[in-house]
Amino acid sequence: xxxxxxxxxxxxxxxxxxxxxxxxxxxxxxxxxxxxxxxxxxxxxxxxxxxxxxxxxxxxxxxxxxxxxxxxxxxxxxxxxxxxxxxxxxxxxxxxxxxxxxxxxxxxxxxxxxxxxxxxxxxxxxxxxxxxxxxxxxxxxxxxxxxxxxxxxxxxxxxxxxxxxxxxxxxxxxxxxxxxxxxxxxxxxxxxxxxxxxxxxxxxxxxxxxxxxxxxxxxxxxxxxxxxxxxxxxxxxxxxxxxxxxxxxxx
Amino acid sequence: xxxxxxxxxxxxxxxxxxxxxxxxxxxxxxxxxxxxxxxxxxxxxxxxxxxxxxxxxxxxxxxxxxxxxxxxxxxxxxxxxxxxxxxxxxxxxxxxxxxxxxxxxxxxxxxxxxxxxxxxxxxxxxxxxxxxxxxxxxxxxxxxxxxxxxxxxxxxxxxxxxxxxxxxxxxxxxxxxxxxxxxxxxxxxxxxxxxxxxxxxxxxxxxxxxxxxxxxxxxxxxxxxxxxxxxxxxxxxxxxxxxxxxxxxxxxxxxxxxxxxxxxxxxxxx
Amino acid sequence: xxxxxxxxxxxxxxxxxxxxxxxxxxxxxxxxxxxxxxxxxxxxxxxxxxxxxxxxxxxxxxxxxxxxxxxxxxxxxxxxxxxxxxxxxxxxxxxxxxxxxxxxxxxxxxxxxxxxxxxxxxxxxxxxxxxxxxxxxxxxxxxxxxxxxxxxxxxxxxxxxxxxxxxxxxxxxxxxxxxxxxxxxxxxxxxxxxxxxxxxxxxxxxxxxxxxxxxxxxxxxxxxxxxxxxxxxxxxxxxxxxxxxxxxxxxxxxxxxxxxxxxxxxxxxxxxxxxxxxxxxxxxxxxxxxxxxxxxxxxxxxxxxxxxxxxxxxxxxxxxxxxxxxxx
Numbered sequence: 001x002x003x004x005x006x007x008x009x010x011x012x013x014x015x016x017x018x019x020x021x022x023x024x025x026x027x028x029x030x031x032x033x034x035x036x037x038x039x040x041x042x043x044x045x046x047x048x049x050x051x052x053x054x055x056x057x058x059x060x061x062x063x064x065x066x067x068x069x070x071x072x073x074x075x076x077x078x079x080x081x082x083x084x085x086x087x088x089x090x091x092x093x094x095x096x097x098x099x100x101x102x103x104x105x106x107x108x109x110x111x112x113x114x115x116x117x118x119x120x121x122x123x124x125x126x127x128x129x130x131x132x133x134x135x136x137x138x139x140x141x142x143x144x145x146x147x148x149x150x151x152x153x154x155x156x157x158x159x160x161x162x163x164x165x166x167x168x169x170x171x172x173x174x175x176x177x178x179x180x181x182x183x184x185x186x187x188x189x190x191x192x193x194x195x196x197x198x199x200x201x202x203x204x205x206x207x208x209x210x211x212x213x214x215x216x217x218x219x220x221x222x223x224x225x226x227x228x229x230x231x232x233x234x235x236x237x238x239x240x241x242x243x244x245x246x247x248x249x250x251x
Numbered sequence: 252x253x254x255x256x257x258x259x260x261x262x263x264x265x266x267x268x269x270x271x272x273x274x275x276x277x278x279x280x281x282x283x284x285x286x287x288x289x290x291x292x293x294x295x296x297x298x299x300x301x302x303x304x305x306x307x308x309x310x311x312x313x314x315x316x317x318x319x320x321x322x323x324x325x326x327x328x329x330x331x332x333x334x335x336x337x338x339x340x341x342x343x344x345x346x347x348x349x350x351x352x353x354x355x356x357x358x359x360x361x362x363x364x365x366x367x368x369x370x371x372x373x374x375x376x377x378x379x380x381x382x383x384x385x386x387x388x389x390x391x392x393x394x395x396x397x398x399x400x401x402x403x404x405x406x407x408x409x410x411x412x413x414x415x416x417x418x419x420x421x422x423x424x425x426x427x428x429x430x431x432x433x434x435x436x437x438x439x440x441x442x443x444x445x446x447x448x449x450x451x452x453x454x455x456x457x458x459x460x461x462x463x464x465x466x467x468x469x470x471x472x473x474x475x476x477x478x479x480x481x482x483x484x485x486x487x488x489x490x491x492x493x494x495x496x497x498x499x500x501x502x503x504x505x506x507x508x509x510x511x512x513x514x515x516x517x518x519x520x521x
Numbered sequence: 522x523x524x525x526x527x528x529x530x531x532x533x534x535x536x537x538x539x540x541x542x543x544x545x546x547x548x549x550x551x552x553x554x555x556x557x558x559x560x561x562x563x564x565x566x567x568x569x570x571x572x573x574x575x576x577x578x579x580x581x582x583x584x585x586x587x588x589x590x591x592x593x594x595x596x597x598x599x600x601x602x603x604x605x606x607x608x609x610x611x612x613x614x615x616x617x618x619x620x621x622x623x624x625x626x627x628x629x630x631x632x633x634x635x636x637x638x639x640x641x642x643x644x645x646x647x648x649x650x651x652x653x654x655x656x657x658x659x660x661x662x663x664x665x666x667x668x669x670x671x672x673x674x675x676x677x678x679x680x681x682x683x684x685x686x687x688x689x690x691x692x693x694x695x696x697x698x699x700x701x702x703x704x705x706x707x708x709x710x711x712x713x714x715x716x717x718x719x720x721x722x723x724x725x726x727x728x729x730x731x732x733x734x735x736x737x738x739x740x741x742x743x744x745x746x747x748x749x750x751x752x753x754x755x756x757x758x759x760x761x762x763x764x765x766x767x768x769x770x771x772x773x774x775x776x777x778x779x780x781x782x783x784x785x786x787x788x789x790x791x792x793x794x795x796x797x798x799x800x801x802x803x804x805x806x807x808x809x810x811x812x813x814x815x816x817x818x819x820x821x822x823x824x825x826x827x828x829x830x831x832x833x834x835x836x837x838x839x840x841x842x843x844x845x846x847x848x849x
Contacts, residue, residue: 013433017440021447028451033306162283169290173297183301262642269639273630350621354589356614357643517593517607519537 011058012110022050039183040211046180048120049205053177055111056136056201059103068092069151070160078246089235093144100140108133123208131217135204138224143171143200145231152235155242176202196231199224259361266365274371284372288325288379295321295446296383312448315391320474322387324445325380327407327469329373334415336367341425349516360509384477393478402487403473409494410468416501417464423505426512438464445470462493525603527695527727528565528588533558533597535583535751557583559751560597565744567694570721570728572742572759576844579748581731585699588729589619602694615644618693620684620701633675633683634668637690644691651690658686661716678709685713689720696720698730702737714740735836747843755843763833768842769805770813774820774829776800781823788819800827808833 030036030043041049069092072078082088115122123129150167154160172178174197181189181202192198203220206212212220274281296318303314312320336343340363343349352362388395421438425431441464449460449471461467472490475483538552557580565571575581586592587599590606590613599606604613641651659665662682667675675683681701688696696717702710718741720726732738738745738759745762747755755762772792777800779785792804806816813831820826 014436014440017437018443021440021443024452024456025447028448029302029306029309032310032451033308035306038305159279159283162286165283165287165290169294173294178294178298179301183305185304258642258645262639265639265642269631269635272635277630347621350586350591351619353591353610354614354617354619354621355643356611356645358611514593517591 012055015054015110015114018054019051022054023047026050039180041180041182041209044121045209048115048209049180051114051120052111052205052208053201055107056140056204057177059100059107059140067151067161067164069148070154073152073154073242073246074158082243087236088239089145089148089232092148093141093232096144097141104133104137123210125210127214128207128210128217131221132204132208135207135217135221135224138221138228139200139204141228142196142224142231143175145228145235146171146196149231149235149238152238152242155238155245171197171200174198175200176205180205196227199227255358259358262357262361263365266368267370270368270370281371281375284375288376292321292325292379292383295324309448310451312451315387315393316474316478317448318387318391319384319393319478320448320470321446322380322383323403323407323474323477324470325383326377326404327380327411327445327473329376329378329380330408330411331415331469332369332376333373334364334418335369336363336365337415337419337422339367340419340422341429341431344425344516345429359513395477396479399476399479399484402484403476406468406476406487406491406494407470407473409491409498410465413465413494413497413501414469416498416505419505420501420508423508423512426515441466447471450475461490462497465494465497468494525567526564526600527567527569527602528563528729529598529600530564530588531562531598532560533562533584533587533599534560534595535580535587535592536595556751558587558594561748561751561753563746563753563756565727565729567727568721568725570717570741570743571730572738572745573729573731573748574733574738574745574840575731575748580751581748582699584748585621585697585729585731589617589697590614615691616694618688618691618696620688620696620698630671630673632669632671633664636672636683637668637687640687640690646691654690654692655686658689658716661719662686662712678705681705681709682713685716689716692724693726695727695729698728698732700732701730702732702734710734710736717741735840738836747840749844763836763839768808769838770808770831770833771795771835772804772806772813772816772820772829772831774802774824775827776802776824777827778825779823780825784819784823788816788823792816 026043026046030038030046036042038046078088112122114120123132147164147167150163151160153163157163174181174192174195176198177200181192181198184192199220203224207217207220299314299317299321302309303317307313309317343363343366348366349359352359355362387393418438421431421435424434441460444460444466447466447470449457449467452460457467461472468490472483472487476487534556535558536554536556539555541553561584573581573584583592587594588601588606590608590610593607601613602616604616606613637655638651646654659668662685664682664686667679667683672680672683685701702713705713714737717728721728728741730737730741742759745755745757745759746753789804792806794802794804796803806813817829817831820829
């Protein structure tokens with residue numbers, strides 16, 4: 001667990017180079033195309049968007065849940081958890097959240113410091129800040145529970161690694177981490193908005209940028225919560241049917 | 252000497268055949284690798300399509316060129332994978348694999364490369380890349396002269412070799428540090444510039460990425476040469492000469508780093 | 522065919538710098554010199570089978586690495602088969618077989634046969650040589666059924682047998698083994714030990730191994746070199762080790778009833794009791810202390826004895842003693 005915290009802190013060192021690439025890319029796109037607003041965002045917006053997303057990305061821990069869960073199942077460690085009076089999915093989630101919170105606080109602090117020193121626009125409305133924090137936490141939980149479900153598929157297949165790559169790819173494309181979703185053609189944007197991925201990064205980021213009205217923020221958070229509930233229930237169902245198979249095979 | 256080279260060549264071929272055999276027997280490896288490449292490729296293409304849904308051109312780069320850029324990048328990366336052993340050298344040092352290589356009549360550098368030869372992965376990735384380039388050429392109706400393709404790919408190979416040797420030298424730092432630390436991390440991040448049309452960057456950065464750490468050669472310039480960009484063709488010779496010098500430089504740097512590293516290994520046992 | 526020693530080691534030293542234990546937090550980067558091997562010397566003739574023993578951290582693995590050319594000595598001389606290992610590593614490697622206990626030598630995903638062919642290529646064996654050796658080793662190690670199975674599906678014992686085949690295929694003049702029998706079951710150990718003995722007898726292969734397993738020592742070693750804290754504390758034949766340095770004799774007996782407790786206590790007065798109470802007893806008595814027959818008589822008279830045996834102390838205890846106190 002400590003390893004992930006150190007991992008987060010050390011990965012922050014690389015932030016300047018990573019942001020450098022992003023910065024140049026979008027600088028080039030905006031200035032050479034002659035457009036000031038793309039997908040509803042200005043260049044300044046886009047820089048803030050990506051900076052925040054990159055920091056949030058580090059907190060999420062990138063799919064290690066799938067690996068851990070897969071290992072627990074394959075190596076039979078699951079038996080240990082089943083003996084204890086805890087609900088496995090909840091246990092996994094809370095253990096992850098526990099050290100995520102520290103990273104989150106550190107991440108927010110770093111973000112504010114960097115934004116200030118680069119004279120980037122900073123959200124000043126405390127209500128929007130609060131909504132953002134809630135929203136990003138929910139977004140992270142959505143990502144965790146989704147990867148938890150994938151990890152639980154280890155009951156049925158060895159190929160969870162490949163699945164993770166696919167899922168990460170789709171997440172990257174549709175969660176707003178690759179490109180702000182509003183830049184997609186309208187039709188695609190509509191479809192993508194139904195999927196849970198949008199609520200991992202895109203929602204909280206847009207809330208922070210103040211691009212949503214108060215009502216819209218509440219709606220977003222409500223939908224996020226719904227997805228969290230659905231995914232947790234889903235993971236429990238998968239776990240139960242997986243356990244039947246696990247028992248049958250002798251673990 | 253001849254015997255030495257012939258033996259290692261035969262070993263190389265044997266390792267390649269074994270690699271193919273693995274994929275024949277475990278076709279699920281092949282499928283999962285294939286899914287990986289397709290995913291990465293699709294993501295790159297989707298990104299540029301989305302951007303170009305909103306803008307018409309970025310400087311003199313339009314969507315067709317940028318999609319070809321993504322394709323070229325995969326060709327470059329495929330070749331790089333062939334030398335993946337260099338990237339994993341620190342791990343091998345830590346695990347003591349070097350002890351095995353050193354106590355056998357086998358060149359340890361060759362052993363490191365052979366042990367992670369990944370030929371099938373390399374070829375698949377290069378083929379995927381070329382497929383993207385070809386598709387883009389057909390779809391966007393870009394005529395391609397074979398000579399240009401050859402020159403472009405040649406430059407690509409040159410740039411890749413420089414990067415491979417550079418990686419080897421960086422990994423050698425593990426002989427002293429155990430891990431390669433921050434330098435490797437920074438170097439990894441520069442990989443993001445591969446997908447970049449580097450000619451659009453400010454001149455300082457462009458110079459750095461062409462002549463110091465030749466990321467530009469791994470996608471940007473080959474792409475421009477292949478589509479027949481006249482300016483790119485004109486400076487090709489200049490670039491090539493400097494790159495050859497760089498290749499020599501890093502070959503020397505790597506061999507020095509390696510022999511110093513092995514000497515240290517002999518003193519401290521890793 | 523030249524007559525040279527298999528191994529000639531003279532005043533060999535291997536020194537490292539290791540970080541000094543930090544007593545004050547601000548004292549950074551302080552190193553102290555540390556001699557893993559502190560001036561060892563021994564000669565080994567061709568065809569000898571030598572066991573190299575010592576407590577953990579004595580420097581055994583370091584010695585093997587020095588002998589195989591992986592490490593460079595700090596000072597002193599080392600010569601094996603006329604080669605200086607660390608200077609002529611490539612040519613030298615053709616003549617040695619190396620088995621480092623904990624490392625995987627074979628290719629993971631593919632059948633054993635493919636891995637063995639790879640070794641044949643590395644050691645430049647002809648097809649004919651390879652096939653002959655394979656047939657022989659296959660038979661001795663029982664590999665016929667394993668050849669087409671991917672390495673990853675083998676058990677540890679099976680893998681080890683394949684590793685031995687790989688390391689002996691090129692008829693090395695010497696085999697070096699660093700704790701080769703770790704985690705192997707008794708049957709596999711037997712097989713491999715037999716192979717090593719055969720190879721030594723038929724081909725004259727010199728054998729140099731480090732081990733903690735007394736079975737290995739008993740079965741494989743004519744000669745024993747004991748290392749402690751980087752120095753050789755014993756170098757001689759195994760029988761001599763047992764007879765000269767066995768300080769204890771052990772009396773083991775099993776009783777169904779004790780008739781006269783005080784007589785038993787008197788009989789065992791000069792002994793050190795290892796195990797007592799209940800039916801099984803074990804007592805140790807220094808080899809040079811009083812007559813054993815009297816003690817035995819005392820035991821027989823005071824108890825209803827089911828079984829009794831007297832033997833020289835276990836090899837393990839002898840060696841443990843030497844580890845502890847250096848050779849007497």
